[in-house]
Structure formats: C-alpha cells, structure tokens
Amino acid sequence: MNKSIYDQYQENKRFVAVDCVIFGYEEEQLKLLVFERDIEPAKGEWSLLGGWVNANESTESAARRVLQKLTGLDDVYLEQVHTFSDPNRDPGGSVITVEYYALIKIDDKAANLIKDYGAKWFTIAALPKLIFDHDVLVEKALEKLRLRSSYEIIGRKLLPEKFTITRLRNLYDQIFQRQFDPGNFRKKILSLKVLERLEExxxxxxxxxxxxxxxKPKQEGEFSDPIFKRSI
Amino acid sequence: MNKSIYDQYQENKRFVAVDCVIFGYEEEQLKLLVFERDIEPAKGEWSLLGGWVNANESTESAARRVLQKLTGLDDVYLEQVHTFSDPNRDPGGSVITVEYYALIKIDDKAANLIKDYGAKWFTIAALPKLIFDHDVLVEKALEKLRLRSSYEIIGRKLLPEKFTITRLRNLYDQIFQRQFDPGNFRKKILSLKVLERLEExxxxxxxxxxxxxxxKPKQEGEFSDPIFKRSI
DNA sequence: TATTTTACTTTTATAATTCAACTAAAAGAA
DNA sequence: TTCTTTTAGTTGAATTATAAAAGTAAAATA
Known part of the structure; x- marks a missing residue:
C-alpha cells in the first residue's frame, strides 16, 4: 500500500464503492440493466452493477473498470450522479457509494457478455425490487438523466446511427414518462439543427x-440554455 | 472499529474527506469563506473548509460537524455538489473528497467564531489562489448554486428577514454574474407569489x-419547473 | 377506387419574454 | 417655492415560444 502523509489518520479510512445505473433503449422502451449480486449480504438478489473503488483509483476509473469487465465496452457515456453515505445503507457494513449512470446502445455486441454475468434488462415500469437503497439511486439517476436530456439531445448515446424523429420522440416520452406532442416535438428538434435528414x-x-x-458531428459547447423551456 | 462482513476487503479502504464551499452575501457582494489550512501539506495556504469523514459517519454529517465547529451554526443550508477522486488531486495522499456548498447569512452571530479560525470572506472576483483542485470545486459549486437559484428563489437562505426587490435582484446579479433587467425581474419575482410586501x-x-x-412561509413542492426559462 | 394508417405540416391561439419608455416620490439646489 | 435629480416602481407594445388541434401526404390493403 502507498505511504502518505495522512497515514496517522488510518482510523478514518472507509470502504468506497461505485454503483452504476445502466440505461439502454430497445423496442421503444427505456430499460435498465440489473444484476444478480454475487457477494454476501443479499447474494443472488437484484442489484445495480457495483464494485469497490480500489486504493489509488478514481471513482470514475472504477466505474469504467466494472462496466468494461461486464459489457466489453470502453467508450461508455458516464455521468456522476450523487454520493450516498448513510452508515446503515448497506447491512454488510458502512460503505460510501458514488453513483454513476451509463448510457449504452443495446444493439451493441455487449449482449452476450452481459448474459454471462446473470444480468437482465428491465423496463423502468417493471423493475424488480432492488437491494439496499438502490431504488433511490435509480430515481436519482433518472432525475439526472432528465436534466441532461433537457440540455442536450441525448439520443446520440442511446439510438442507432439512423433513426426517425418518431423514434427519438418516443425515447423522450420514455425518459420523461409523458407524451410529447408529435408536431411540436418535431418542430423543436429540427429548429436545433443538430440532425441531418437522410434520403432513406x-x-x-x-x-x-x-x-x-x-x-450531425457534435459542435463545441452546444446548448447552454435548456432546450425545453417549460415542457414541449 | 466496527466489524463488518466486508473486512476481508480491508485493502480497498480509502481516505474520504468533505470540503465545503461556504457562500455568504454582504454589502451587495456574493462572498466565499476560505480558511488557512492547519495541517500539512500546504499548511497555512488558503483552502476550503474541509475535514475527514470519520468511520461510521455520513458525508453530510461530517460536513455539518465541521461547519458547526467553525460557525456555531447548525441549521445551515447544505447541498451536495460532486465527488472528486483523482488519486493525485492531493499531494499528501490519495483522498476522495465529497463537496458540499453551504449558504450562510453573514449577519449571523457566527462572525466571531469564524475569526478565531483564521477564516476570511472573499468576493468571487477577488478570490485568492486556493490549494489543490479547490478552484475547480468553487466553479462547480457556483454552477450548482446557479442551477438551484433557477429552480427556487434562493434568497431565503442568504438575505436578512426583510429586504428590497432591488437587493434580491442584486443577489441574482452576483450569482449569475450578469445584470438582470429591473422591470422584468420584479415582474417575474412578484408573479411567483412567494414574497409578501411590508408597509415599511x-x-x-x-x-x-x-x-x-x-x-411567505415556504409552500410544499414549490416550483418544479425552472423559474427563469432562458434568462430574465 | 375507397379506406386506413401513420408521417409530417400548418394554423391559430395563448403565454412568456424582452425592451424601452413611462410615472412616483422625496431630497436638495436655485 | 419651484426645478432638478435620483432611484423605485409601472406599463405596454413587439417579439418569440409554446400548446393544441386540424390539416395534408403517401402507400398498403380491402
């Protein structure tokens, strides 16, 4: 283990973990990848993808490491959500967890790897009971995803190369759990000039x-104001 | 130290700290409370208020504990900002820090206590060089404060009991570092019906x-949409 | 050939926002 | 006393954003 000037404070050291809320979009549904937990306590129950933050590792590296191991992907979109630290949140011991959400294109070749790890995609509506405070983490990640989606068109990370406006609208319907008006949504999206129409x-x-x-290829500093002022 | 089922992972334990960006408002200026650091490395340099997160303590409790010790206040408004974990961010060792910002009414009796700790209020514009990555933390806290201020009228936490609209507008000018139009600002604020006019x-x-x-006394669930759609 | 279906467009009404000019009140100067 | 100055506070017209609804387009199918 590394020496540090803080070694005198050894007593204060803590377990730190990361948990990832993994979003995907398939068959007109926003889905979430959950796992059968492989260590005690709560072994075998449904859980978010998690892992220890090792010594001398950043939390983002830890999140990328566990995601890479599980999906084989290493260019995943990741955003930090919140840190949870209630000493009683995990019955196995006092663990601080740093939460991230990830966006994954389900049509990626990750599918097989994922199966090997006892993971399963669930829709938001039909999510099983998750361990510990993971339900809260999911809600918090959704909020963060909504915030992000209202500042930039998030589809780049979740949709295939080519897609219809209706499909993009459906993704937004799913994220915000409400129906956007087709005409107004189309008008708004096209006015942002980030999409290019194909002939197909x-x-x-x-x-x-x-x-x-x-x-279109991403512009620098796209959208500093929210895209949707109130709602569409 | 408490026993836990995770003790076999002892090697992974990490130093976890909190850092607080403390905002105050005085003499038409948004100010920030910074401290002379009292431990090595960088002892004596300007720093945010920080402290270890002890075993079996939540990060928010840790933040409240260090704030209480320093200001004597225990009803401070706190919001979690972000967690920083680059192993090289602190030259003294690999420390994960969870950042909070706090809002304090400067007219509070905290002034004396604060002086005893070698702390000083600086305006955002004239902030001295801070240690480590604390400049980044300040910028991040400001962003979060701006976000919060655009969802609710933040003055409740920073202004005295009674204040003029001009003073509230000046606070917003400071937070967003731009001049809001007096007429539009007044119209907008009064339309939200959260203020009550006194005869004085x-x-x-x-x-x-x-x-x-x-x-007015705070309503439940006030403002779910942003107050300022684009800008005032 | 008419109907159905879903993509896509257009129109109109309403509301939010901006910009700028206006009035109000009182202190102090002429 | 009257005029000027200063900052608070108000009003309204022009612009833009949003919402809701009804329209058209194209092609498969009955």
Missing amino acids: KDMSESRKGAFYFKF | KDMSESRKGAFYFKF
Missing part, C-alpha cells in the same frame, strides 16, 4: 414511411 | 424609498 425512409412503421435522420 | 420602506438607497419584502 423507414417503411416499417407506416404506409407513408418516415425519413431517417442522423446526428 | 428602505429610505437609505433612494429618495422615493423602496418597499421591504419578506418571504
């Missing part, structure tokens, strides 16, 4: 067909 | 005098 159409959802769009 | 006037700032206002 998706003919699977309607007779008329819906144009595919893709994101 | 402040005659010190103008010939005409400006009415004093005070906050």
Whole structure:
C-alpha cells in the first residue's frame, strides 16, 4: 500500500464503492440493466452493477473498470450522479457509494457478455425490487438523466446511427414518462439543427414511411440554455 | 472499529474527506469563506473548509460537524455538489473528497467564531489562489448554486428577514454574474407569489424609498419547473 | 377506387419574454 | 417655492415560444 502523509489518520479510512445505473433503449422502451449480486449480504438478489473503488483509483476509473469487465465496452457515456453515505445503507457494513449512470446502445455486441454475468434488462415500469437503497439511486439517476436530456439531445448515446424523429420522440416520452406532442416535438428538434435528414425512409412503421435522420458531428459547447423551456 | 462482513476487503479502504464551499452575501457582494489550512501539506495556504469523514459517519454529517465547529451554526443550508477522486488531486495522499456548498447569512452571530479560525470572506472576483483542485470545486459549486437559484428563489437562505426587490435582484446579479433587467425581474419575482410586501420602506438607497419584502412561509413542492426559462 | 394508417405540416391561439419608455416620490439646489 | 435629480416602481407594445388541434401526404390493403 502507498505511504502518505495522512497515514496517522488510518482510523478514518472507509470502504468506497461505485454503483452504476445502466440505461439502454430497445423496442421503444427505456430499460435498465440489473444484476444478480454475487457477494454476501443479499447474494443472488437484484442489484445495480457495483464494485469497490480500489486504493489509488478514481471513482470514475472504477466505474469504467466494472462496466468494461461486464459489457466489453470502453467508450461508455458516464455521468456522476450523487454520493450516498448513510452508515446503515448497506447491512454488510458502512460503505460510501458514488453513483454513476451509463448510457449504452443495446444493439451493441455487449449482449452476450452481459448474459454471462446473470444480468437482465428491465423496463423502468417493471423493475424488480432492488437491494439496499438502490431504488433511490435509480430515481436519482433518472432525475439526472432528465436534466441532461433537457440540455442536450441525448439520443446520440442511446439510438442507432439512423433513426426517425418518431423514434427519438418516443425515447423522450420514455425518459420523461409523458407524451410529447408529435408536431411540436418535431418542430423543436429540427429548429436545433443538430440532425441531418437522410434520403432513406423507414417503411416499417407506416404506409407513408418516415425519413431517417442522423446526428450531425457534435459542435463545441452546444446548448447552454435548456432546450425545453417549460415542457414541449 | 466496527466489524463488518466486508473486512476481508480491508485493502480497498480509502481516505474520504468533505470540503465545503461556504457562500455568504454582504454589502451587495456574493462572498466565499476560505480558511488557512492547519495541517500539512500546504499548511497555512488558503483552502476550503474541509475535514475527514470519520468511520461510521455520513458525508453530510461530517460536513455539518465541521461547519458547526467553525460557525456555531447548525441549521445551515447544505447541498451536495460532486465527488472528486483523482488519486493525485492531493499531494499528501490519495483522498476522495465529497463537496458540499453551504449558504450562510453573514449577519449571523457566527462572525466571531469564524475569526478565531483564521477564516476570511472573499468576493468571487477577488478570490485568492486556493490549494489543490479547490478552484475547480468553487466553479462547480457556483454552477450548482446557479442551477438551484433557477429552480427556487434562493434568497431565503442568504438575505436578512426583510429586504428590497432591488437587493434580491442584486443577489441574482452576483450569482449569475450578469445584470438582470429591473422591470422584468420584479415582474417575474412578484408573479411567483412567494414574497409578501411590508408597509415599511428602505429610505437609505433612494429618495422615493423602496418597499421591504419578506418571504411567505415556504409552500410544499414549490416550483418544479425552472423559474427563469432562458434568462430574465 | 375507397379506406386506413401513420408521417409530417400548418394554423391559430395563448403565454412568456424582452425592451424601452413611462410615472412616483422625496431630497436638495436655485 | 419651484426645478432638478435620483432611484423605485409601472406599463405596454413587439417579439418569440409554446400548446393544441386540424390539416395534408403517401402507400398498403380491402
């Protein structure tokens, strides 16, 4: 273990963990990846993806490490959410946990790896009971995701290369758990000029067909004001 | 020290600290309370108020404990900002710090206690160089304070009992580092119906005098949408 | 050929925001 | 006494954003 000038305060050292709320979007549903916990206590119960923060490791590195191990992906979008530290939150001992949320494209090749770890995608609505305070963590991550989604069009991280406006709107419906007006949503999104229309159409959802769009390359400092002033 | 089922992971234990960005408002200026650090390394340099998170203590309790010791106040408004964990952020050793910001009414009796601890109020503009990554922490706290201020009228925590609209506007000018339009600001604030006009006037700032206002008792769930849609 | 379905557009009404000019009141100067 | 100055406070027109609803377009299918 590393020497440090603080070694005299050894008594204060704490267990620190990370927990990841992993969001994905598939079949018009916002989903969440949860795991069967592999250590006691609560072994076998549904849990968020977690892991220890090792000595001399940042919490973000720890989060990326556990995500990489599980999904094979190393370019995941991560955002820190909140730190939970109630000494009684984990019956196994007093553990401080730093929460992150991750956005993953479900169509990625991660699917197989994920299966090996006893993980499963659940929709927000049908989430099973999670261990400890993980329900609270999920709610907090959703809030943070909503905040982020109202400052930038989040689809870049969750949608495939090409997608229809209807599909993007459906993603927002899912995130905010409400129905956005199709006309107003389309008008707003297109006014932001971040999407580029392709000539190809998706003919699977309607007779008329819906144009595919893709994101333009990202601009620096895009959107400093909220996109949606009150709501769409 | 408490026994826990995790003791086998002893190697992973980490130093965890809290740092507090303490905001105050005085003489039309948003100010920040900084301290002369009392332990090595960087002893004697300007620093945020910090302290260890002890075994079996939550980070918020730790923050309240150090604030109480320093200011004598125990009803301070606290909000968690972010957790910093780069192993090299503190040259004294690898320390994870959980950041909070606090809002304090400078007219409180805390003034004397604060002096005893070698603390000093600085305006945001004239802040001295702070140790480690504390400059980054200050910037992050300001962002969080701005976010909070755009969801609720923050003055309740920083202004005296009675104050003029001009004074509240000046506080917002300070927080957002820009000039709000007097007419629009007044219209907006009064439309929120959180203030109550007193019959008394402040005659010190103008010939005409400006009415004093005070906050109405706080309503449950006040403001779920941002108060300022784009800007005032 | 008419109907159905869903993408997509347009219109109109309402509300929020900005900008700028206005009035009010009282102290102090002429 | 009257005029000027100063800052508080008000008002309204112009602009922009948002909401709601009804419209059109295109192609598969009955």
